[in-house]
Amino acid sequence: MTNIKDLAKRAGVSVTTVSRVLNHHPYVSEAKRIKVERAIDETGYLQNMNAVHLSKGKTNVIGVILPFLDHPYFAQVLIGISEKAQAKGQTLMLFPTNYDAEKEQEALLMLRQKQLDGVIVCSRVTPLHVLEDYVQYGPIVLLEQRKSDQFSSVFVDHQDVFNQALEYLYQKGHRNIGYTIYRRNGTHSKVREETYRAFLARHDLPFNKDYCFDGALYLEDSIDVLTKLMKLEPSPTALLITSDQVAAGFLIHAKAFGLTIPEECAVIGLNDEPIAKALKLTTIHIPLKAMGEALLDQVLSPHRENRPFDITLIERQTV
Amino acid sequence: MTNIKDLAKRAGVSVTTVSRVLNHHPYVSEAKRIKVERAIDETGYLQNMNAVHLSKGKTNVIGVILPFLDHPYFAQVLIGISEKAQAKGQTLMLFPTNYDAEKEQEALLMLRQKQLDGVIVCSRVTPLHVLEDYVQYGPIVLLEQRKSDQFSSVFVDHQDVFNQALEYLYQKGHRNIGYTIYRRNGTHSKVREETYRAFLARHDLPFNKDYCFDGALYLEDSIDVLTKLMKLEPSPTALLITSDQVAAGFLIHAKAFGLTIPEECAVIGLNDEPIAKALKLTTIHIPLKAMGEALLDQVLSPHRENRPFDITLIERQTV
């Protein structure tokens, strides 16, 4: 492999000049520039990026921490991140964690080790104060609703989302409203329970812990939800399903459980995925791709900001 | 940032010894090892990975070229790759191309520039001979059915898959069989047309070019397919839909088009995605995750191999 020294020798200039040509610095005479360029063409020279990274102290690589690769929610965010990264000459290193804290640390470690210029955290299990220890090594941005001056973030007001959905169902006449979550102790779950309880209190409705269904993330989890739901007495007349995948599965499998939708049980989903449109699922649109784009912008920006995104209720035919 | 020199000074040893400790080389006395380890603890020292990469000439990063991030087919392959990568201490750099040759080149370029140790190509538009120019810079493996001694690969026999599906439909009594593809000039499309024509010839059936529906990749593309299909006379009585996403959309939307399945039109999908199970779609299982795992193995292995994977016809209720 020819290196910059060979090139300098061949072009009859110093390595400095070669470096200048490579980096499009001014102050290189036309004559020498041409000589260097010819040498580059002749040898097929390419920089060794590891040397460039070492020397410059940056890599143009951004780490992306996310739990799953096969869920439309994260795929959508990732597309936003990825398109913006492409546009800004950044590449992405992926850290699928399955909510494992250790795997999350790996990305953070690489930030410390200068392999990454920044990290986008699309879901985290690491305590916030641990994360804070790492901001000194590079920008960390979060897909998370938490005001902080340590991290930039993008988010939707999940309390608002949840509340809007509940009020919508209430307004449609429902009084026995259940909801689904993924992890009992996930970031959103606690907020959701609080919001749910506040909603109930506001309308003088009783709390029923069985109305919260957990473990609902993928399409096939809907069967669990249906199984549990059918055993309840009184059974909810409306369900806020916080994943269109699960909601879709719910619609598809409901008939087999002898449940008609929306008559016996109304359903509202979340995310507005393609399947939701196909199944005419009432859902809440979250601009995930735009949020992904914003995350990439933020991780490259020196400014801290907490950027909210608006959601839209999409009324279709399941409520 | 403390570096290895500071550490050596602090521990009262040479940088060589520090390096030995860091890399768990033998031939370091217990006493010095302890001194070095203490220095590491005290300073919170971590290697600068860019220096390590430069010095070692490798990065433990594998590039993954794939067209889309939001399609279950590729997501599944990616999961396989990613889990194996995790297990083998490799990280992944992602190159979503949307079938753009230039973006594909980017990954290849990074291989030349030593930023990647190898590349996994899950779909390519770059001509094979161009790809061949890059094998000198590092292993390239393909998710593609093409015997080559330049590249390792994993694949299913798409001709066989296609044929099996067609014969299955034939055996079920269908004589007007259509099929869908994504890109007219995609890797598989030509093979499929040949296979299709051979199938027709074998059974003395006429060829009808309208029976090939293109642009079918995502769920929502099914509407196009349905629209075109309903206009045909005679209309196919069976459809081989080469994406479960599209097949799912087809099932979902069929009723709105006044088409009952399987009575008026049988459907067989491809990939056996979760949605296929939910919708009781007859489909063909492809072990995508296992194939992804194999790809990662191959890219790290010095041996070339072309590894076939078996498929399974999953009979459900749409044929």
Added chain:
DNA sequence: CCTTGATATGAAACGGGTTTCATCAGCTAT
């Protein structure tokens, strides 16, 4: 006692760039 091999250690070369700094030429403003 001598050879040989295993253990232990550090100096220096090496991987391959970028950037600072000093220097010099030529030009302009005073």
Added chain:
DNA sequence: ATAGCTGATGAAACCCGTTTCATATCAAGG
């Protein structure tokens, strides 16, 4: 004339590790 710029250039320092090679010690084998 001369101080002060701007343009052009290269030597050398710097980024930070790994690895080769030379050297030294000590114990076992003959």
